[in-house]
Amino acid sequence: xxxxRISDKISVIDSPLSGMRRVLGTYLIEGEKTAVIxxxxxxxxxxxxxxxxxxxxxxxxxxxxxxxxxxxxGGSWKMAETYPGSFVYCHxxxxxxxxxxxKLKAGAERLFGERVLEYGTITGVPSDRMMESSDGExxxxxxxxxxxxxxxxxxxxxxxxxxxxxxxxFVGDAVGHVMGEGGPVVPVSPPPHNPVRAVESIDxxxxxxxxxxxxxxxxxxxxxxxxxxxxxNRSILWDRLSIQAAKEGMDLEEFTSLVLEEDELMNQIEExxxxxxxLKGGLLGFHMYGKWKLEQG
Ligand SMILES: [Zn+2]
Numbered sequence: 001x002x003x004x005r006i007s008d009k010i011s012v013i014d015s016p017l018s019g020m021r022r023v024l025g026t027y028l029i030e031g032e033k034t035a036v037i038x039x040x041x042x043x044x045x046x047x048x049x050x051x052x053x054x055x056x057x058x059x060x061x062x063x064x065x066x067x068x069x070x071x072x073x074g075g076s077w078k079m080a081e082t083y084p085g086s087f088v089y090c091h092x093x094x095x096x097x098x099x100x101x102x103k104l105k106a107g108a109e110r111l112f113g114e115r116v117l118e119y120g121t122i123t124g125v126p127s128d129r130m131m132e133s134s135d136g137e138x139x140x141x142x143x144x145x146x147x148x149x150x151x152x153x154x155x156x157x158x159x160x161x162x163x164x165x166x167x168x169x170f171v172g173d174a175v176g177h178v179m180g181e182g183g184p185v186v187p188v189s190p191p192p193h194n195p196v197r198a199v200e201s202i203d204x205x206x207x208x209x210x211x212x213x214x215x216x217x218x219x220x221x222x223x224x225x226x227x228x229x230x231x232x233n234r235s236i237l238w239d240r241l242s243i244q245a246a247k248e249g250m251d252l253e254e255f256t257s258l259v260l261e262e263d264e265l266m267n268q269i270e271e272x273x274x275x276x277x278x279l280k281g282g283l284l285g286f287h288m289y290g291k292w293k294l295e296q297g
Contacts, residue, residue: 002014006212013025013052018043023044024071034061035060039076042075042122044119046075062088065088065091065159071119074119077122133148135159136149145165154174158174159172162210166212177217178219189284193286194289195289241262243293246294265279
């Protein structure tokens with residue numbers, strides 16, 4: 001089955017999207033109450049619900065979103081419908097868009113085109129089931145707590161969840177994603193990505209001295225500090241290169257080549273993961289940020 005235990009209270013559900021696995025990890029936290037982090041878009045959420053049923057979870061108390069991008073939170077309405085006792089938590093900047101996802105859907109279609117159809121039907125979460133998180137808020141599940149930490153950068157509405165007992169942090173996309181084996185290596189930067197904020201957020205996460213890093217795309221990783229430092233250095237390098245690229249009027253293609261010249265990234269990714277292609281997606285937000293920064297002087 002697609003549920004794997006990480007510790008006695010934490011599991012990861014790998015629900016496939018269009019037959020693909022390891023696309024998005026949905027984390028299940030079990031105390032006296034039960035929460036999931038990032039149910040995914042609707043077509044993935046259906047698999048999460050199946051996995052929860054097989055695992056014996058009948059009621060759910062909280063659906064916690066790392067941010068409201070549809071590949072993380074698009075199926076929240078389905079969770080709310082299936083589990084009438086549950087509440088959906090997200091950053092205050094995102095809550096209204098979860099109630100009325102029309103702008104989110106339009107934005108995702110602009111960025112991903114037809115691929116958004118894979119997500120399935122996406123509709124709103126009832127407003128009386130939405131909870132706006134505050135920074136530092138404690139979510140007490142009885143026997144296990146999670147603390148909300150605002151970690152903007154990837155998006156302005158990114159928040160992480162810290163489980164102090166096992167020193168595990170659930171970061172959504174705030175840190176980066178994994179290509180191949182060996183842990184997270186690449187920042188994810190859909191526009192409007194803010195690399196300065198992203199590095200501040202990584203520093204904040206580092207300050208927790210976490211041991212396990214639970215990444216949305218994909219999976220739990222030990223040696224959290226090592227991974228965080230690697231992404232931190234890469235973010236700073238790419239930020240610098242994005243400004244150089246903007247000054248030299250490079251397009252995304254040329255900026256990607258520049259990064260591949262300057263970064264030892266290629267050594268860390270298996271050939272099979274077609275780094276250039278995935279990299280362009282990872283670099284888009286940096287590229288746009290560089291241009292914006294240059295315009296600001
Ligand atoms: Zn995202």
